[in-house]
Amino acid sequence: MSELGRIAAAETAARLVEPGMRLGLGTGRTMEAVLRALARRVREEGLRFTGIPTSEATAARARSLGLSLAELDAPCDLAIDGADQIERGKLRLLKGGGGALLREKIVAESAARFVVVADAAKLVDTLGVGFPLPVEVTPFGHDATARRIAALVGAPVLRQRDGAPFRTDNGNFILDCPGFAPIRDPFTLDRVLRSLAGVVCTGLFLLPVERALVGHEDGRVEELLP
Numbered sequence: 001m002s003e004l005g006r007i008a009a010a011e012t013a014a015r016l017v018e019p020g021m022r023l024g025l026g027t028g029r030t031m032e033a034v035l036r037a038l039a040r041r042v043r044e045e046g047l048r049f050t051g052i053p054t055s056e057a058t059a060a061r062a063r064s065l066g067l068s069l070a071e072l073d074a075p076c077d078l079a080i081d082g083a084d085q086i087e088r089g090k091l092r093l094l095k096g097g098g099g100a101l102l103r104e105k106i107v108a109e110s111a112a113r114f115v116v117v118a119d120a121a122k123l124v125d126t127l128g129v130g131f132p133l134p135v136e137v138t139p140f141g142h143d144a145t146a147r148r149i150a151a152l153v154g155a156p157v158l159r160q161r162d163g164a165p166f167r168t169d170n171g172n173f174i175l176d177c178p179g180f181a182p183i184r185d186p187f188t189l190d191r192v193l194r195s196l197a198g199v200v201c202t203g204l205f206l207l208p209v210e211r212a213l214v215g216h217e218d219g220r221v222e223e224l225l226p
Contacts, residue, residue: 005119005215010034012213012221013080013117014041019048022074024107025062026081027055027100030117034080039065052076054107055100056169072110079111083205084131085124086116086212091226092186094127096134096203099159099168109207116212120222123214127204128181132157134203135175135193139165142173145198152192155179172200 010033017023017038025031035058041047050070053059062069081104085094093116095101108114124130135156137145142165146156156175159166165173183189183204190204212224 002119002121002215002217004219005217005221006030007033007215008219008221009117009119009213009215011037013115014038016078016080016115017041017047017049021049021077022070023049023051024076024079024081024111025051025053025058026079026104026107027058028082028098030082030119031058031080032061034117035061035065035067039067042066052107054081054103055098057098058100072107076107076111078113078115079108080115080117081108083116083118083122084203085127086118086122086214086224087127088123088125091116091209091212091224092127093205093209094131094133094183094203095205096136096174097131099134099166099174101134101203102136102168102170102172102201105201105205105207108205113210114207115210118212119215120217126182126184127186128178128183130181132176132178133180133183134159135177136168136170136172136200136202137175137198138200139171139173141198142175145196146175148196149175149177149193153179170200
């Protein structure tokens with residue numbers, strides 16, 4: 001994992017933001033670098049935009065940096081977010097390591113443009129290899145939902161934090177499912193999982209991505225198009 005590459009990609013993404021934009025702000029370590037780059041543009045250039053955060057953590061960090069925020073009451077012009085995995089060639093994504101997958105997906109789907117920022121370590125040939133698929137589920141009946149996912153060979157594990165089930169900002173649980181790897185048909189898998197009662201959202205992001213900005217160890221930023 002390259003910190004230099006992450007910062008370079010984040011700064012490149014921040015330069016895509018234009019005055020007056022409604023900007024979807026993703027969640028995670030890479031987005032922390034994007035927020036810092038945006039705050040610098042606000043200070044140095046007087047850039048003004050309205051951010052739509054995808055998590056309470058992003059909202060708190062953005063406010064601490066002096067960024068202007070609003071609710072998702074209108075479409076976004078652009079959404080910028082990170083990814084846990086980016087499939088080479090197709091720009092299909094696996095997300096949810098930070099637990100904000102539902103809000104991230106809602107904001108991304110509201111945006112006219114969706115740009116992904118990551119370091120080169122996030123590029124993979126096939127989704128799911130080396131990273132379990134997160135599935136957000138309702139707390140009610142989560143054991144029954146997990147059994148139904150297990151029947152699909154998902155091998156779900158309830159995500160924990162400090163000895164208790166991790167709760168998303170929506171109050172839901174997350175099942176991490178390594179058993180689906182390699183995910184060769186993500187569209188079918190996503191459809192099957194979402195058909196199960198109790199499943200709220202999966203970490204498969206299959207919506208169109210405008211581009212992926214991938215940072216490398218030498219500071220070079222590679223732009224990948226679908």
